[in-house]
Amino acid sequence: MTLSALSMQMKTLEQALGVALFDRSARPPRLTPVGRAVVDEAVLLLRHEEKLIEISQPRSDLTGRFRIGFITTAAVRLLPRFLLKTSRDAPRATFEIETGLSADLQNKVLTGQLDAAVITDADGLPDQLESCVLRREPLVFAAHRRLLEGGLAGLMSDAPFFHFMPDTGIGKLIAHAMMSHRRPENAETIVLDNLEATMECVAEGLGFTLLPVPDVSRYRTPDIGTLRAPTSLQRKLVLAAARDGPFARRFVTLLSMFGDIDVRGGIPAEHAARPTRG
Amino acid sequence: MTLSALSMQMKTLEQALGVALFDRSARPPRLTPVGRAVVDEAVLLLRHEEKLIEISQPRSDLTGRFRIGFITTAAVRLLPRFLLKTSRDAPRATFEIETGLSADLQNKVLTGQLDAAVITDADGLPDQLESCVLRREPLVFAAHRRLLEGGLAGLMSDAPFFHFMPDTGIGKLIAHAMMSHRRPENAETIVLDNLEATMECVAEGLGFTLLPVPDVSRYRTPDIGTLRAPTSLQRKLVLAAARDGPFARRFVTLLSMFGDIDVRGGIPAEHAARPTRG
DNA sequence: ATGTTACCTTCAATAAAATTGAACTTATGA
DNA sequence: TCATAAGTTCAATTTTATTGAAGGTAACAT
Numbered sequence: 001m002t003l004s005a006l007s008m009q010m011k012t013l014e015q016a017l018g019v020a021l022f023d024r025s026a027r028p029p030r031l032t033p034v035g036r037a038v039v040d041e042a043v044l045l046l047r048h049e050e051k052l053i054e055i056s057q058p059r060s061d062l063t064g065r066f067r068i069g070f071i072t073t074a075a076v077r078l079l080p081r082f083l084l085k086t087s088r089d090a091p092r093a094t095f096e097i098e099t100g101l102s103a104d105l106q107n108k109v110l111t112g113q114l115d116a117a118v119i120t121d122a123d124g125l126p127d128q129l130e131s132c133v134l135r136r137e138p139l140v141f142a143a144h145r146r147l148l149e150g151g152l153a154g155l156m157s158d159a160p161f162f163h164f165m166p167d168t169g170i171g172k173l174i175a176h177a178m179m180s181h182r183r184p185e186n187a188e189t190i191v192l193d194n195l196e197a198t199m200e201c202v203a204e205g206l207g208f209t210l211l212p213v214p215d216v217s218r219y220r221t222p223d224i225g226t227l228r229a230p231t232s233l234q235r236k237l238v239l240a241a242a243r244d245g246p247f248a249r250r251f252v253t254l255l256s257m258f259g260d261i262d263v264r265g266g267i268p269a270e271h272a273a274r275p276t277r278g
Numbered sequence: 279m280t281l282s283a284l285s286m287q288m289k290t291l292e293q294a295l296g297v298a299l300f301d302r303s304a305r306p307p308r309l310t311p312v313g314r315a316v317v318d319e320a321v322l323l324l325r326h327e328e329k330l331i332e333i334s335q336p337r338s339d340l341t342g343r344f345r346i347g348f349i350t351t352a353a354v355r356l357l358p359r360f361l362l363k364t365s366r367d368a369p370r371a372t373f374e375i376e377t378g379l380s381a382d383l384q385n386k387v388l389t390g391q392l393d394a395a396v397i398t399d400a401d402g403l404p405d406q407l408e409s410c411v412l413r414r415e416p417l418v419f420a421a422h423r424r425l426l427e428g429g430l431a432g433l434m435s436d437a438p439f440f441h442f443m444p445d446t447g448i449g450k451l452i453a454h455a456m457m458s459h460r461r462p463e464n465a466e467t468i469v470l471d472n473l474e475a476t477m478e479c480v481a482e483g484l485g486f487t488l489l490p491v492p493d494v495s496r497y498r499t500p501d502i503g504t505l506r507a508p509t510s511l512q513r514k515l516v517l518a519a520a521r522d523g524p525f526a527r528r529f530v531t532l533l534s535m536f537g538d539i540d541v542r543g544g545i546p547a548e549h550a551a552r553p554t555r556g
Numbered sequence: 557a558t559g560t561t562a563c564c565t566t567c568a569a570t571a572a573a574a575t576t577g578a579a580c581t582t583a584t585g586a
Numbered sequence: 587t588c589a590t591a592a593g594t595t596c597a598a599t600t601t602t603a604t605t606g607a608a609g610g611t612a613a614c615a616t
Contacts, residue, residue, distance in 0.1 A: 001575080002577080003594090004578095004594070004596095005574070006593095008574075008594090009575095012573095012574090017331065018335075023390065026389075026390050027592060028592075029593075030390055033341070033343055033344045033524045034341060036342055036343035037341060038330060040372070041326075042330060048319075048323050048326050052323055055315050055319055057296070058297060063311070065314035065315050094318075279604080280605055280606080282604080284564095285564065286565090286566090287604095288565095290602095290603090303612080305563065305612045305613065306563075307564075559616085560613100560614085561612105561615095564611075564612090565611090566607105566608085566609075566610090567606105567607090567608085568606100569604100570604080570605070570606100571605085573601080574602080578595105579594105580595070580596095581595090582593075584591085584592095585588100585589095
């Protein structure tokens, strides 16, 4: 840099700030106290700029602000551990968490409004989505012990059925599971959209319900008994991300933030191939 | 700003960072997670820039990094309160403190290497310097009580004299004060450049010394007695700054950082004119 | 699906800003 | 006081940013 260019820059900066930064009565020109303060601050500013460049360099680990969706169940059960793990293992990444229904979240991942989501995989996901099963949850019937005396057949014929959110992913899975059981024509079905309320009603002996094991366990009271659903149908909690999205090459990294993965699920080949201890 | 200009800037930034900040497959283009991280950081960067501009705006109070010199005595006695006051009353100012001899510090203020200095004013300061007396310190003789029994005359004739730094400002003042006292031709004079060592020797009864009151008080032991020097000579501790320097208009502000000022000194008119309580 | 529309990007031209070298000015030291 | 080295200024040049027109591409509606 030429001396004259430097001189011009000094002048320009002084004019821009409207302050004398240099004392020209001395040679070489000296910084004024304000000038020294500006230098101090400018040094910090440049450090800050380096930091910006640093964080902008993508690495093998997660960097950036990601938007992740969680269905309610996952938010309650998986989110705390996820946030713990990410704060430890991916300090350069921040997360915006959003909760909603499987279908909505899936749609937002497809449209790029979310980078990834933990959703229920009822019957396959669109091709544009990459996914991996996080948890497999069998369905169980739950009812007051008094109602269970008559066995499964008794429940079906005599008790009202509390159907949790029939329109959603898990609700449809429940409906599917119920289809293999005959119920009388006039059998009563009550629709609820709140898990805790459903279980409260069941605890009061008002009827029975069919839900994934963990949800029943969470709100179970001593009065409630369970009966494993004879079907092999189970809810699959999957992590889904767009194949061409920000997780295209780092899907496994994000996956690892969900801790131990149910290896019976559809884990990506290179991940499943790893030797396991024990 | 034109849309095309914005587009160009987006492109340029992406090339500069070597990272895809935007996902152009959507309309309007979306930020990638890295892009969001960069935005977050850039917002902080801009805040930082505002801060730089803010601190560069000079105000009535002290802003900037000032370099202040203190002679050793002042550093020991005045500096703590100075730093306390400035951190409270001038949070936008920072200080580089330097210690040294009066003559050296005075010279550095004249050449602009220091913005101000607390020095001894032996016999007037150069016209280019503005100054104000901070403390007036009478000189006292100090000696072991045993030696004092013979009075001042006894000291002069019988005891060795410990002369503190004859070549410096305070040393010359001491020499000046001693000139009004006759001593025998063969009277012993010991030169030391350390205040504490001088007082240790005096405490041991090895001789007497002549020093400003506060210095004697600081290192005095019960064995040491003092005798007020009959002359009216006293050390003046002054704050000095270049008239055309950074304190040209804020000298009084800096002065106030030294707490209560000995009003018998040469205080600037507008400051001395203030009504005093009590 | 398919076309329309609105929005975004690209490119060449233009405007703005930074840099340079030569001429001029000023602090420093003999 | 002068000579010199160092800093500043100015006009010309280079670099960078912005603009408007033309060419794509995603989004929306039919």
